[in-house]
Amino acid sequence: MKIVTTIDELRGQLSGQLRTAFVPTMGNLHEGHLSLMRLASRHGDPVVASIFVNRLQFGPNEDFDKYPRTFEADCEKLAREGVYVLFAPDEKELYPEPQEYRVQPPHDLGDILEGHFRPGFFVGVSTVVLKLFSCVQPRAAVFGKKDYQQLMVIRNMCRQLALPTQIVAAETVRAEDGLALSSRNGYLSAAERAEAPQLLRMLNRVAERVRAGDGTVQSIEQDVMTEIGARGWKPDYISVRKRMNLRPPTEAEVQQGEPLVVLAAARLGATRLIDNLEI
Ligand code: PAF
Numbered sequence: 119m120k121i122v123t124t125i126d127e128l129r130g131q132l133s134g135q136l137r138t139a140f141v142p143t144m145g146n147l148h149e150g151h152l153s154l155m156r157l158a159s160r161h162g163d164p165v166v167a168s169i170f171v172n173r174l175q176f177g178p179n180e181d182f183d184k185y186p187r188t189f190e191a192d193c194e195k196l197a198r199e200g201v202y203v204l205f206a207p208d209e210k211e212l213y214p215e216p217q218e219y220r221v222q223p224p225h226d227l228g229d230i231l232e233g234h235f236r237p238g239f240f241v242g243v244s245t246v247v248l249k250l251f252s253c254v255q256p257r258a259a260v261f262g263k264k265d266y267q268q269l270m271v272i273r274n275m276c277r278q279l280a281l282p283t284q285i286v287a288a289e290t291v292r293a294e295d296g297l298a299l300s301s302r303n304g305y306l307s308a309a310e311r312a313e314a315p316q317l318l319r320m321l322n323r324v325a326e327r328v329r330a331g332d333g334t335v336q337s338i339e340q341d342v343m344t345e346i347g348a349r350g351w352k353p354d355y356i357s358v359r360k361r362m363n364l365r366p367p368t369e370a371e372v373q374q375g376e377p378l379v380v381l382a383a384a385r386l387g388a389t390r391l392i393d394n395l396e397i
Contacts (some may be wrong), residue, residue: 138166139260144170154262154288165200168204169189169206170206186301220242231381235354243272244271251281261288263289266394300392317346320346325395328378335367335372350386353382353384354383357381
């Protein structure tokens with residue numbers, strides 16, 4: 119695997135490649151990321167990964183400095199997966215001057231759910247992803263469904279800006295007890311780790327009740343927020359949305375079988391976990 123840190127070197131390595139498949143990451147790689155690499159290899163060749171902890175997507179009180187950086191171990195994992203090039207720029211390379219041109223997702227997608235609780239998050243994500251795409255020029259790029267809203271924001275950005283990159287969605291990888299793999303799981307204490315799979319159980323409860331028509335969507339969301347709160351979690355949202363655009367469904371749409379997804383974000387101790395389930 120070639121490790122390149124500048125845009126010039128990256129372009130040199132990739133010149134003439136028309137079928138590149140790309141997986142952007144912020145490092146601290148786990149099995150979930152590696153499954154993205156494997157899916158990428160089915161959608162193009164060579165596979166290029168990036169590791170860049172993107173300051174633009176962190177709020178002032180978020181964990182940018184604390185974000186786990188495990189570069190050596192990440193490189194070994196990527197090499198084992200057969201990744202051809204790892205692009206690992208530093209901040210001066212990717213943001214040599216203040217990044218004043220930014221991508222603003224539409225408010226009704228970018229400022230809801232995660233965007234509501236993390237203002238500016240999707241501006242930061244969209245901007246870095248567009249810039250990374252401009253560096254790598256991938257034919258395909260893989261994003262996990264674990265970050266459901268991010269996947270949708272990026273997919274819509276590519277469509278609206280007519281980018282020549284196909285966005286491929288990867289299923290969420292879970293631990294045996296159901297907890298979605300995430301770099302942030304490493305922050306959990308042993309007791310919190312044992313409690314963490316409850317988030318998926320709550321999502322399943324919402325899904326079962328919605329399918330069974332056991333109450334209005336709003337009442338189901340409220341019951342489950344109360345239930346998880348009683349277990350000591352601090353939920354930001356547990357919300358049933360239309361898969362198409364992440365807007366809340368009407369009761370008529372629910373009854374007519376509109377494809378839905380339930381998304382959740384909740385704090386367990388100091389760690390904020392997110393997850394989702396398609397209904
Ligand atoms: O999902 C992530 O790890 C990040 O948001 C991404 C897509 C690499 C952009 O920094």
